[in-house]
Amino acid sequence: MTTKIIELGPHQLALEEPMYFRVQLEGDRVADLDVLPGQVHRGMEHLVMRRNLYQNITLLERLCSLCSNSHPSTFCAAVEDVAGIAIPERAEYLRAVADEIKRIASHLFCCAVQANAIGEVPLFRRIMEIREIMQRAKEAIYGNRMDLAANVIGGVRYDLTPEAASYLAQAMEQMKKPLDQLYLQFGNNPVLMARMAWVGVLPREAAVECAVVGPVARACGIDYDVRKKSPYGAYDRLDFKVALQTTGDVRARNLVRLAEARQSVSLIEQCLAQLPAGPLCADTLPEIPAGEAIAKSEAPRGELMYYLRTDGSDFPVRLKWRVPSYMNWDALKLMLKGEPVANIPLIVNSIDPCIACTDR
Amino acid sequence: MSDCINLTGEKERLVEGEGIVDACGGRSTPSADPLSLRERVPEGRVRDGVEGCVAAALACAAGEETEVTWRRDSKGVLTGWCRLPSGEALLPAARAVAELGGRLAMVTPYLPERAQEKGEREIAYHFDLDGATLTLTVILPLEWARVPSLTPIFRNCDWQERELMELYDVQVVGHPDPRRLFLDHSLPHAPFERLVPYSTFTNAATSKVLWDKVLAGEREDA
Numbered sequence: 001m002t003t004k005i006i007e008l009g010p011h012q013l014a015l016e017e018p019m020y021f022r023v024q025l026e027g028d029r030v031a032d033l034d035v036l037p038g039q040v041h042r043g044m045e046h047l048v049m050r051r052n053l054y055q056n057i058t059l060l061e062r063l064c065s066l067c068s069n070s071h072p073s074t075f076c077a078a079v080e081d082v083a084g085i086a087i088p089e090r091a092e093y094l095r096a097v098a099d100e101i102k103r104i105a106s107h108l109f110c111c112a113v114q115a116n117a118i119g120e121v122p123l124f125r126r127i128m129e130i131r132e133i134m135q136r137a138k139e140a141i142y143g144n145r146m147d148l149a150a151n152v153i154g155g156v157r158y159d160l161t162p163e164a165a166s167y168l169a170q171a172m173e174q175m176k177k178p179l180d181q182l183y184l185q186f187g188n189n190p191v192l193m194a195r196m197a198w199v200g201v202l203p204r205e206a207a208v209e210c211a212v213v214g215p216v217a218r219a220c221g222i223d224y225d226v227r228k229k230s231p232y233g234a235y236d237r238l239d240f241k242v243a244l245q246t247t248g249d250v251r252a253r254n255l256v257r258l259a260e261a262r263q264s265v266s267l268i269e270q271c272l273a274q275l276p277a278g279p280l281c282a283d284t285l286p287e288i289p290a291g292e293a294i295a296k297s298e299a300p301r302g303e304l305m306y307y308l309r310t311d312g313s314d315f316p317v318r319l320k321w322r323v324p325s326y327m328n329w330d331a332l333k334l335m336l337k338g339e340p341v342a343n344i345p346l347i348v349n350s351i352d353p354c355i356a357c358t359d360r
Numbered sequence: 361m362s363d364c365i366n367l368t369g370e371k372e373r374l375v376e377g378e379g380i381v382d383a384c385g386g387r388s389t390p391s392a393d394p395l396s397l398r399e400r401v402p403e404g405r406v407r408d409g410v411e412g413c414v415a416a417a418l419a420c421a422a423g424e425e426t427e428v429t430w431r432r433d434s435k436g437v438l439t440g441w442c443r444l445p446s447g448e449a450l451l452p453a454a455r456a457v458a459e460l461g462g463r464l465a466m467v468t469p470y471l472p473e474r475a476q477e478k479g480e481r482e483i484a485y486h487f488d489l490d491g492a493t494l495t496l497t498v499i500l501p502l503e504w505a506r507v508p509s510l511t512p513i514f515r516n517c518d519w520q521e522r523e524l525m526e527l528y529d530v531q532v533v534g535h536p537d538p539r540r541l542f543l544d545h546s547l548p549h550a551p552f553e554r555l556v557p558y559s560t561f562t563n564a565a566t567s568k569v570l571w572d573k574v575l576a577g578e579r580e581d582a
Contacts (some may be wrong), residue, residue: 038542045527046552086434211463211516229491230437250560290473294439294486294493305466307495311473318470324565327516359542 001027006341014117014345017355023336023344030336030344036328037359044360045320052314053079053288057151064323064356065146066106069098070299071321072151077232078308079153081293083286090278091155091232093271097168098142098150098158099233099297100264100271103177105134106300107215107257109265110352111186114254117345118195123185130178138170140164153280165272172265179265183258186251196251200335200347202250210331214302214324215260216351219245219252226298238270250350257352288314301325301352323357365401410492413460414440418496421456422449428494438492450498451508454485457494462487464514469519469528471502471553481505483530500530509535527552 008021018039024032044063048056060071073095080087087095111125135145141164142148150158160168186192202212207220217224225242227235243259244253290312296305302324309318328351335347375440406574411430418426426449428442444453454464468484475481487494509532510517522533522541527548532538548554550563 038540038544041542043551043558046558046561081433209515211465211514226491230493231435232437236435292441294495296493303465303488305486305493307466307468307484309470309472317473318468320466320468320470322466322520326519330516330518 003031003089008344011173012345013227013348013354014113015348015353016113019353019355019358021342021344021348025341028340030339030341033333033336035332036255037329037355039359040356041359048319049316050329051314053153053310053316054314056316056319058149061147061149063360064354066109066148066354067102067299067301067304067323067357069102069150070304073099073163073233074295074297074299074304074306074321075308075319076151076153077297078295078306079288079310081295082291082308082310083153083280083288085154085285087155087282088279089234089276093159093215093275094156094158094280095151096234096238097160097268098148098156099178099270100267101134101138102148104261104264104299105131106352107261107330108134110257110349111182114196114250114346114349117349118192120191123192127182128174130182133171137168140167145339152281154285155279157281159280160272160275168268169272172268175265176262179258179262183255183262186254186258193251195346196249196350198247198249198251199343200250200339200350201248202331202335204246206334207248207331210334212302212331213327214337214352215243215253215256216328216331217302218256219241221246226296226303230296231298232295234271234274237274238267240267250346253350258314266316288312296297301328301354301357321360323354323360325351325354325358329353329358398536410438410489411440414457414489414494417456417460418442418453419450426453439496440492440494442495443497447498447500447507450485450496451510453496454510454513456489457489457496458513460489462494463488464488464510464517464520465493467517467524469524469530471528475502479503481528481530482509483524485510506531506533507531508533511535526550529553 004025006023006025008023010018013019013021020036020039022034022036023030037225048059051059056075057072060075061068063071095252108131112131115123115127132280138148142158142217150156177218202216202220204220204222207217207222213224223242223244228242233263236272243256243263245255288310290310292309294305294307296303304321304323306321308316311317332348332351336344415428418428423445425445426442428440430438432438438522444450464485465488466486468486470482472480472482481500481502483498483500485496500507507530508539509521511521512534518537519541521535522539524530524540525532526540527550547561548556
């Protein structure tokens, strides 16, 4: 058998962001993999220390388009923890609404890209059309299709008027049937089964060893969701079950995402039903004292973690964050081992990789 | 040793004698079972006993004077903060956390306030313990800082340490693959400790230097 090393870039991997792989092949099967990140390294951790805490909300929102609400909301939670700010109850629910809207759109985008990677163009178009309902909802409520600008320190900077709430409820109603159909299609359609079932398998033990998070971990049966394990915002009052699968393959990862998207619809409905009246943001903010805090949230790709250290000034001494994709790249080595070259783009996209987040 | 004996009892109560190695986690052979403690304990059990269990394990592994301060937020989420008494305590403390089923979540190297004045730097290792977050902070000298690699214990520490090594002037001893991770080789070492222009740092200067590179590339292609 011949051993060969090939280099794959974003074009071959069907990625919309630049990431390079050095793949060692035995015949036409993957034997080893080296991930070469850093093509869009923007020194964001360097920049955040040269901007004040308020400017950083805007900067962090531009870190990544798909998790663009998770970054500012988790950062704000870290600042609020340092300063002992309790955000109003209405703001907790509104942050959850924004997070769940982004989660549905992100999960559907990932499933669509995978459909495209296996040549199922009509399915790709269908999923993007369904996702468009969420994009329109974002545009109507927040004024933007990607960056919602929903968070401020101490609460949120948008409100749901009765008209907006009823528009959102209507959009959620429209999502239910298509999401149920997609779940069945990804679960049972023979064409999708042939391409996705038992492909890119990550055994549970390997998932624990690689410390993967989010849908990649839950597809291997690891029952970990930050919203349940370390509840924040309104999630301690919302009812949902952690979506789990056990087979750890591409199909399982997509089923977890589609189940979560369907749950997000229910979570948004619960938020709209429970939404308490009251202020959107803390009246006056205290001075941010010297201190340190950890804040975590369940971003669409999994556990997002922020560490903030302050010295009493408006500038952070250190602001560090770790995105869910950061560990999931390493797991690709195990998922790809023994797979044919033709499966590489699908498997890489099945971890829903975020390069802007990884490189920062 | 009294703490070690108490810890044995505590762990046995926690997992009811299910395949746990001896109490002094840091000095024992790691368990052959790939599943962590968290995987084997019914949900909620670790969280109930996490404060006492972690304190005892760290005191046993890293020295009696190791203290953990716990904060519980309004939702009941725990964060533990511990400053290790010495850099040597990091490895045994990390092993103890691994045996408690901890997952390495993040590594934060930083220059604290008045770092130059004090001649000190810090590295915070954040671990997840079934929803609770434990932060172990080591204080290192500003010059010639060295830490042992935790990658042999936590596989996912690999990239965290590679990033640490390229951004800060810290040597990670025993890292299996100490290549640069994100930064180009043309950039100076440890840019977070130097005055490096942002456009140089991101390799994005729209200057003569950049165009020289582009033109040189074109010549190579031709």
